[in-house]
Amino acid sequence: MSVDFTPVFPRYEALAAEADALFAKVAAACPGLMPCAPGCGDCCHALFDLTFIEAVYLNYHFNKAFPPGPARDALLERANRADREHYRLKRKAFRAGESGVSTAEILEDMAKERIRCPLLDDDNRCVLYAARPLTCRLYGTPLLIGGVTHTCGQTGFEPGGKYPTVMIEKLQDKLMALSQEVVAALPTKLPLMGDILVPVSLALITEYDDEFLGIPTEDDLVQLPKPPVAPEPAPNPSCATCGQTAGSSACDSCGGSTTWVLPGPDGASPDEEDADAPKS
Secondary structure (H helix, E strand, O other): OOOOOHHHHHHHHHHHHHHHHHHHHHHHHOOOOOOOOOOOOOHHHOOOOEOHHHHHHHHHHHHHHOOOOHHHHHHHHHHHHHHHHHHHHHHHHHHHHHOOOOHHHHHHHHHOOOOOOOOEOOOOOEOOHHHOOHHHHHEOEOEEEOOEEEOOOOOOOOOOOOOOOEOHHHHHHHHHHHHHHHHHOOOOOOHHHHHOOEOHHHHHHOOOOHHHHOOOOHHHOOOOOOOOOOOOOOOOOEOOOOOOEOOOHHHHOOOOOOOOOOOOOOOOOHHHHOOOOOOO
């Protein structure tokens, strides 16, 4: 990653801390209903996407924690498999939408799909837990999404009950705004990159270098050609009578000066129009 995103990371971490505080608040208000504990891993099979700032943050910490070696290679292989599965499911959802299936039904079907997160190790623990995205931090609390409350199936929240609910879309809006701000500050040819959402798998295997970020290199800086220089006008021929430049004021004083006659309405010169006219 050639662009240093670390100066903006504290702003993202403040949003992550806000999510952690909301999780703790709901857990305190609903004792015994959220059995979240290391080794559960239920949320690590859910389908969700990351904003740009979450993706570069996770990618940064992945590269920092896993230098080149067997452990990194194994994790990238899991990420590639997960990414292919994500692509397959999204194509399936796209075809369903084209065939007339409602968005609500598509989202409901997608929520039932399960893909193992590549960051989940053999002991069902996240290998980048401290850098986990906001969705992971809030999973287990009742979440209001699109006006409908969703809960984890492993919790004790019962349908119809009244519980403190997190409006996760407000946090998502903050993440999107921060992503767009970060991209707007880049000298990029891809100004809409801040609107793109990607799964965890793609965030891990992507190289967020200058080429990916659309930052022009010296080879891209094409020198614009200079505008053509207008040729010098050819000099007017000399008047055969006075030897001065034809059409000049000096030439106008002699009897052989050059004159210009505007054509008449039918294209003929005034002299031609009047050739057969009776003289007054």
